[in-house]
Amino acid sequence: MIKDPSVVIIGSGPGGFYVAEAITKKLNSDIDIIDRLPTPFGLIRSGVAPDHQNTKKIIARYTNTAKKEQIRFFGNIEIGRDFSIEELRNIYDVVILATGLELDKKLEIKGSDLKGVFGSAEFVGWYNGHPDYVNLDPNLNTNNVVVIGNGNVAIDIVRILSKTPQEMTESDIPDYALKAINQSPIKKTYIVGRRGPVQAKFTNVELRELGSLKNCNPEINIKDLPKEIDENFSDRDKRLIEKNLETLRNFSMLSNKSKEKKINFIFFHKPIEIIGDEKVNAIKFEKVQLENSQLKETGEFMTINCGLVITAIGHQPKQIQGFEVSNSVVKNSNGKIDRGFYAVGWIKRGPTGVIATNKADGELVVDLISKEFKTQTKDGRKSLIEIIKSKNLTATSFEDWEKIDSCEKKNAMDLAPRKKILSIKEMLNICKI
Numbered sequence: 373m374i375k376d377p378s379v380v381i382i383g384s385g386p387g388g389f390y391v392a393e394a395i396t397k398k399l400n401s402d403i404d405i406i407d408r409l410p411t412p413f414g415l416i417r418s419g420v421a422p423d424h425q426n427t428k429k430i431i432a433r434y435t436n437t438a439k440k441e442q443i444r445f446f447g448n449i450e451i452g453r454d455f456s457i458e459e460l461r462n463i464y465d466v467v468i469l470a471t472g473l474e475l476d477k478k479l480e481i482k483g484s485d486l487k488g489v490f491g492s493a494e495f496v497g498w499y500n501g502h503p504d505y506v507n508l509d510p511n512l513n514t515n516n517v518v519v520i521g522n523g524n525v526a527i528d529i530v531r532i533l534s535k536t537p538q539e540m541t542e543s544d545i546p547d548y549a550l551k552a553i554n555q556s557p558i559k560k561t562y563i564v565g566r567r568g569p570v571q572a573k574f575t576n577v578e579l580r581e582l583g584s585l586k587n588c589n590p591e592i593n594i595k596d597l598p599k600e601i602d603e604n605f606s607d608r609d610k611r612l613i614e615k616n617l618e619t620l621r622n623f624s625m626l627s628n629k630s631k632e633k634k635i636n637f638i639f640f641h642k643p644i645e646i647i648g649d650e651k652v653n654a655i656k657f658e659k660v661q662l663e664n665s666q667l668k669e670t671g672e673f674m675t676i677n678c679g680l681v682i683t684a685i686g687h688q689p690k691q692i693q694g695f696e697v698s699n700s701v702v703k704n705s706n707g708k709i710d711r712g713f714y715a716v717g718w719i720k721r722g723p724t725g726v727i728a729t730n731k732a733d734g735e736l737v738v739d740l741i742s743k744e745f746k747t748q749t750k751d752g753r754k755s756l757i758e759i760i761k762s763k764n765l766t767a768t769s770f771e772d773w774e775k776i777d778s779c780e781k782k783n784a785m786d787l788a789p790r791k792k793i794l795s796i797k798e799m800l801n802i803c804k805i
């Protein structure tokens with residue numbers, strides 16, 4: 373049978389799996405999915421919060437895709453280290469970039485390189501057991517933590533730092549992170565936005581959850597909340613913003629002030645300096661006003677003493693030879709980087725939307741492939757396997773992942789869904805069994 377073009381997808385997160393699924397529905401291509409970790413699923417495994425197990429159920433759908441005849445998973449293969457993009461483009465008709473945005477956007481202010489300042493990708497990776505960050509060892513021996521940013525990642529971080537051990541029993545947070553958080557004296561976590569509650573990017577379900585934590589109350593100054601929304605928004609956006617404002621108003625009226633921990637919302641404050649000698653001691657903000665969507669400085673300052681600062685201000689891609697980056701995404705036109713070279717997910721459009729937003733990216737790429745190629749011209753998988761052998765690389769298969777998965781599930785304590793394997797070496801040892 374004549375095959376459709378050979379395809380390799382770099383990255384096995386939601387972007388990678390939705391495009392793989394979309395291709396299987398329209399084309400009889402061989403589709404290989406490469407990931408630098410021995411395990412698949414990218415941000416679903418190590419970005420989605422460990423206490424949000426329902427969100428991780430999407431893995432069942434990706435598993436169905438991975439088990440289709442056409443698909444093969446090659447884990448523990450890193451593009452930029454083991455293979456170049458050029459090598460892949462030489463052996464496959466179609467190369468699809470689905471690597472996401474792995475790095476933190478840097479907060480460009482004085483003191484941001486002090487000890488005790490972390491980006492959200494590192495900190496979230498740490499409490500999610502990502503092999504790159506298990507040794508991050510953030511010092512949580514502080515009463516106050518400041519989280520910068522008003523998106524859902526900031527909300528995830530303040531929630532994880534504020535939950536009781538009982539609230540985490542059904543999570544897959546690694547023991548070291550759970551222990552460090554539980555033993556820490558953290559009493560107050562500040563979540564600071566440079567703009568206001570109307571402009572905040574968090575979604576209502578995530579925001580609302582902060583109002584029902586067992587030992588933590590959100591705090592907010594009611595004066596920070598506008599009585600009405602006077603900017604031009606669509607009806608839909610207005611409804612969403614009004615919901616958030618209502619939730620924040622409810623927070624300001626919470627009667628149970630006796631809870632030990634607090635999450636303090638501060639709006640309209642722009643970080644200007646992180647203060648400390650070797651490590652962070654405080655962070656200084658300037659109060660700002662919004663005028664015609666622009667931040668205007670007021671000359672009023674505020675300092676918060678804290679031993680830990682986490683920036684949750686967005687992401688940027690790792691630079692790999694073979695593509696150009698512009699505005700923190702790969703230079704592309706509607707998903708096309710070049711002939712036979714496409715992008716999906718955050719690396720294509722930036723860190724926006726929900727998991728299912730990736731579906732549309734995938735469908736777009738199938739149309740591009742169908743327009744540009746008729747049949748397979750490069751043998752893809754056959755060459756990939758030969759080169760893996762010749763380079764003496766150890767690639768993991770989906771069956772290997774299933775061994776790791778069942779080992780993690782078997783080792784789980786009490787109500788936890790799994791006990792994550794934390795090192796690549798240990799994962800590869802399990803694969804050998």
Ligand code: NAP
Pocket residue numbers: 479480520521522523524525526528565566567571572573574575578642643684685686687723724725726
């Ligand atoms: P985000 O939603 O874009 O939020 C980033 C925040 O950082 C914004 O408040 C932004 O403020 C602020 N910021 C940017 N640069 C700054 C600077 N220099 N100084 C101070 N503040 C700065 O990004 P995210 O929270 O990383 O989330 C990424 C995506 O993942 C989003 O689509 C999010 O919804 C999704 N996500 C979803 C969930 C969930 O559904 N449970 C969980 C986690 C993540 P401005 O608005 O002023 O730029």
